[in-house]
Amino acid sequence: MGTSKKVSSIHQELNRFLVFVIIIFAILCAFIYGCVRRILTAHTNEYMEVSTRQMEYEMNSVYDKAENYLISMAADERVQKLFRESEREKAMDIDYVQKLIIQAQNLEPAIKDIAFVNGNTTYSTIYSREELYELADKTTWNGFAWYGIKKTSMVILGKQENMFVYVMNVVEDGEKLGTLIASVPSAYFSKNIEEMNFFCALGKTNGKISFLFDNPEKEEFLEKIWLDSGKKEENGDWMKNIQISSRDAYLSALYVEKMDCYLIGANTMEQSFSNGNMRTLQGMILGCLILAALYMVGILLLLNQRMVRPLQKFHQLIRDMRSKGQRHLQEPVELSGCLEIQEIEEEFSGMVTGIDALNQKIFENTAHMYELELQKKEAELSYLRGQVDPHFLYNTLEVLRRQAIAKDAPELAQMAIDMGTIFRYSAKGSPVVTLKEEVAITRSYVRIQENRFMGRLKVFFMIPENLQKLEVMKMLLQPLVENAVCHGIEPKKEGGSVFIGARKEGDALLLTVKDDGVGIPEEKLREIREKLEAACQDTSRHVGIFNTQARIRLMYGPEYGIEIESSEGDGTSIFLKVPAKEMEE
Secondary structure, three states: OOOOOOOOOHHHHHHHHHHHHHHHHHHHHHHHHHHHHHHHHHHHHHHHHHHHHHHHHHHHHHHHHHHHHHHHHHHOHHHHHHHHOOHHHOHHHHHHHHHHHHHHHHHOOOOOEEEEEEOOEEEOOOOOHHHHHHHHHHOOOOEEEEEEEEEEEEEEOOEEEEEEEEEEEEEEOOEEEEEEEEEEEOHHHHHHHHHHOOEEEEEEOOOOEEEOOOOHHHHHHHHHHHHHOOOOOOOOOEEEEEEEOOEEEEEEEEEEOOOOEEEEEEEEHHHHHHOHHHHHHHHHHHHHHHHHHHHHHHHHHHHHHHHHHHHHHHHHHHHHHHHHOOOOOOOOOOOOOOHHHHHHHHHHHHHHHHHHHHHHHHHHHHHHHHHHHHHHHHHHHHHHHOOOOHHHHHHHHHHHHHHHHHOOOHHHHHHHHHHHHHHHHHHOOOOEEEHHHHHHHHHHHHHHHHHHHOOOEEEEEEOOHHHOOEEEEOOOOHHHHHHHHHHHHOOOOOOEEEEEEEEEEOOEEEEEEEEOOOOOOHHHHHHHHHHHHOOOOOOOOOOOHHHHHHHHHHHHOOOOEEEEEEOOOOOEEEEEEEEOOEOOO
């Protein structure tokens, strides 16, 4: 049976669903990856801002401490005396100043060195004389100030350190006596930043950049970011997202007023993801996505194995049956899969088997009805063949009756009357009569047979009065009585008797015809019983019990009919069962 529109198979639907799931999963992965990138970058940027602000605080704190120490030393009389004395008089004061420097370093470990320059006298633990003179010459202002970042000539742990340099000229009466120089390693400020692996530097408002660490690649990139960032000319903090050389970067610039510079922090997407913690988090998210993908693949494979394939097999079976015109299963259907699929297979197999059995039953019932119709026709023909032209018989019997009366033979006249009654009864009227009428016609037949047997036949009737009006088929008892007389009593030399009785059991009327004749041999009795129970009977050659059995079943159904019992030499009993229904008026 075709459909009005084309419908996709479950396999095609599964493929479409799989493509849809892959697309959605790819979009979801891209979305999650983008969100993770933004979250991680925002986290790193936020941490960078916090770290740079902490660094700004530390720079201001160190600035204040260095300023206090240098101002205190510049105000010390012995320091001023040291700067005024000649070379030969400075020995004792130098020892005093060294003690002050050591004391300051103990109080503030961040201060790596405090140096002074005065004429030909210099003191420093990390700078050369030339470096100190250079610093002193470039310090042209009075008071305390941040000089900048300077790389020392001294190699410490295999490298030269960058130092935050703070300077202060010692002035008396407007005359410069000397210069005090405090140095703090840049590593003191940048240790947390280097752990986070983002860029940091100090930018002067004139565009010059001082880097806190030695990394040429980072210095070049950060300098490009700073120069191309379009920074504000006025002082103040600002943050912005920029793109340099196709690399997304986040720039943070905090203005340090005391030092008149910007504390610059820059973070790129690559830097965010190069951090160890970030890589771990990224790996965990990627692992979760892979597990989710494997789980989805497993679900789809299970769905294909437990549902799609069994349904495809079931669909192919139906198509094969339809194309071959089959209405039954040539072999059992076996569908592996989930419980619901197996129940569908069981129900389908049961339905097809039931339809096959129903078709077989319909065929058998149709054939049986056809055979019953044939039997009915044959029974009617058999009954008609057993009849003689009634007009000819009536006229003949009437002549015989008149001759018998004329010759004073009343028995012969009665026989003619009884025969005429029987012929008229069988040939005319309704096919159903009352039990009373059927018994009356049977009595007529019995009188004829009693004259024939000349005292060797005795017939007894036991018919209750309350059963006389029940409806029976015409010629129901007579063939059975005739069978008892001809086959039971006649072969017996001394003759015998026949008992005809009736009783009611429930909704059924039971009629009995019993004789004490010669009986029936056991083998013959078994053959008769088999013929009586047979669904199809040949009534063309049997007008007795077989014809009567066929007529009863055709009219009343298979639950009614004849049963026979006999014992050889001890007579035969025939039991007849019909519905107990009163004759309608």
